[in-house]
Amino acid sequence: MQFKDYYQTLGVSRDVSEEDLKKAYRRLARKYHPDVSKEADAETHFKEINEAYEVLKDPEKRAVYDRLGSQYRAGDAFRAPPGWDGGSQFDVEGMGGGFSDFFETLFRGQGRRGGFGGARRGNDQMASVVLPLEEAYRGGQRRISLSGPGGTRTLNVQIPAGVMSGQRIRLAGQGEAGTGVGAGDLYLDLEIAPHPLFRLEGRDIYLELPVTPWEAVLGATITVPTLGGPVQVQVPPGSQSGRRLRLKARGFPGSPPGNQYLSLQIQIPPIGSDREKALYEELSRISTGSVRSHWPV
Secondary structure, eight states, rough: OBOOOOHHTTTTTTTTTHHHHHHHHHHHHHOOOTTTTOSTTTOOOHHHHHHHHHHHHHHHHHHHHHHTTOOOTTBBBBBOOOOOOGGSSOOOOGOOOOOOOHHHHTTOOOOOOOOOOGGGGGOOOOEEEEEHHHHHHHHHEEEEEEETTTEEEEEEEOTTTTTTTTTTEEETSSOOOOBBBBOOOOOEEEEEEEOOOOOOETTTTEEEEEEEHHHHHHHHHEEEOOOTTOOEEEEEEOOTTTTTTTTEEEEEEEESSSOOEEEEEEEOOOOOOOHHHHHHHHHHHHHOSSOOTTTTT
């Protein structure tokens, strides 16, 4: 079998930090996810990426892998050293299935892949679930349908409140059926769909708040939407376009919860009558203020 360079697979250096490793994995997982990717051999790449991340995200597995890493390059012929016991410290069944022979040799122990008497744990499976922003915010039970070789099956899945894109839910025993032993697990990769009003960054919510010129000049109390329900907001007098207001703890649930930020956007509504137009004309004559006084011309 060939040696696999997991660092190369994820496009990271051997001294990569945990945070940078996670970012690299998420970027590649989105690129090659079989449900959305148009890349050639996306499914194969996706499996390789997940196998590499399974090893490198775990400090103990990474340490075991690094014991061999300096001796091989990607594609080199590989055979575990005599007496290799790198896999003996790990829970064989707890690691799931669907990995390469190289992975099995390192972490499951030689000759154990088939189990006893030909028994084999089922492979783990993965699926992608796209959630509306409101559903990700509040959580709750979701009914999902999965298609496979045995047909379509339906599962009820509990979505925790405040889940984020990139999070994964594990459903034990819901993967591929095993032979003589338990089934694999099913992993759901969660993504949050774009929203027409709100923008999610981390756990903070951003919303552009249109205000009329007179609301900006005089101040106003405006009812604004939040994911937790409408709230009243006081726009201070003399507000400029781009001013940001904060609604504390009105973002996504968490410890601590996020905030909601309102970006004021001054907009001029259509002129609906001659009277309105006349008032604008009068204002232009009597106003002593200037928005261009800082210009040199």
